[in-house]
Amino acid sequence: MERRKFVKNVGLAAAGSIVVPYILPSGRLFAKTGSRQAKHVVYVMFGGGLRNQESVQQRYLADSQNEFHSDNLDIEGNIMPNMFEGAAPDAKIVYGEGQKGEIIQPPLLSTPLAKQGLLFPETRSFTSSHYAGFVSLLQGNTLATQGLRQKPLHPTIFEYLRRHAGEPASKVWFIGHSINNSTPLMNHSLHADYGIEYGANFFAPPTTFGDAGINTYESSKIYHPEEEMPHIYKMKHFLDNYYQNVGRKLGELGNTEEEKHQIKTFMKDLYKNRQGSSVLDASIRVLREFKPTLLAFSIFGVDTCHGDFTGYLRALHNADRTLARIWQEIQSIPEMKDNTVLIVSPEHGRNLKPNPIRDQNDWYGYDHSDDNAKRVWSLMAGPGIPQGMTIGGEGDTRGTTNDCVPTIAEILGIKNEVMGSGLLHSQSRSFLDQI
């Protein structure tokens, strides 16, 4: 009898160990996903549009200003030393600190990310519009019907990840640079099969942790998670169920009560210490607190290029340091070190020819509307990514911004589900399949 009981228990334990991994937090049984190349992905989206010429091609002022000035501005050089390998410009230094931007700090990384990973120096964006580019980077598709201040029409990588891999909401984050235009709408799509219940947590740090957030949330109570919140939720559930009888129910992001408590406590800590009001700082603190499976964040400073080319160069240089700080932070978190892939891509580029607006250095600005504004690049580094490899180059375009989603999906083990959804652009495929 004892033997029978033992065999039965062993059988149940074995069955449980097989089944349990495929039960999502929501309680649903789900199909097995592929193996993961890394446990975490940090996805950096350059908003605002940056030219390949001043970034990956390291042409500094040579391609942008020299043609239009009597001074010799045929100056080349790398102003993003943490990302790309190459010598800095040797004259007309304006992109650093100090009153004239002449003070340049040494790179934070001893080896540039491109040398640590894989670079696609010449890829394409299907759009040269702000936000439409972001949406493409998040949904792996570029839809002509996508409007401004409208949620993505196709699922985002956040939704694919939460639905197909069963990631909890607190493991999927989008940190946006502001609450303007479409940014706060991009944490989930309107797609009927995905939507809010699979969305990402979102902060816009300048607002969430700036004056508006401080004045609104800092003094909020955190009700006791076991003695007070359960009463609120029980009464709310009764009221919601009663109201649902007449057909009304609001979708929710799906943070559990424990996750909500963790997020509230996290926010209160940042208010107490007056931290988190920049995208970089908030992203670092989200990394430390939640160790997210996917953290996407946007940087937007380069859009000054419309009328302040000098400010654009500084924004490029600052963005380079931001990325280096993020990479350093990833390597300092034991759970994420050597287990995180960093992916970087601009949403779109900028024009080949300048507009008539000149800045304090008499340098011309650039808009984003021509074919050059669809030239971008992509960079990735981390476990499983080939090191020091460059695919394509000027005149040899490889890949598009729509390829970032299937790449993330491959790294996080849901490639088949995402590719099989039929909702990506018809030419989208993982960068890792283009090597």
Place this chain on the structure above:
Amino acid sequence: MSMPNLPRLINKALLFVFTFSILVACKKETSNTVYELEDISALPASAGKIKLKSEEQYVAVLYANFFQKAISIDRLKQTTDAIYSVGDKQLAYEMVVSNFMNDTDINIPSDSVLTFGSEAELEEFLNETYKRFYVRPISEAEKQWFKNYLTNNKDVTVELIYAAFALSNEYQFY
């Protein structure tokens, strides 16, 4: 008239009386009898609420419910911006509600109505709460559920009840 026709006449008369009585007996009842049932609507009062409040509308109405006065434009702008900046709207609303609860100017009933009040006072509190948040009377089912819940959970406060109403789905529609 000959005598043999008399039975036939009697038979005809009886047949007429019988038929007439049947017709009278089967006449439809037209009295105004009332069986203690009241006219009721097929749908509950909440069914008419089909439009989702915007963040601005939600905050403005919530503030008025809690403080019995209008919110300032500046505070409304800051509060709605803060809501936009958090992806989980329910979480943001929870923090806004609890922030208002921490304000000394808040105007909500004391907990004594739950702990020391009579059953009638409790019912009155529930009626008032439904009117305050939902702008409709409480149904019998709702009243009974809340009476049971509050009877069985003596640690529930007015603040927690108000928070539940402010965070409920019905409150977010109009």
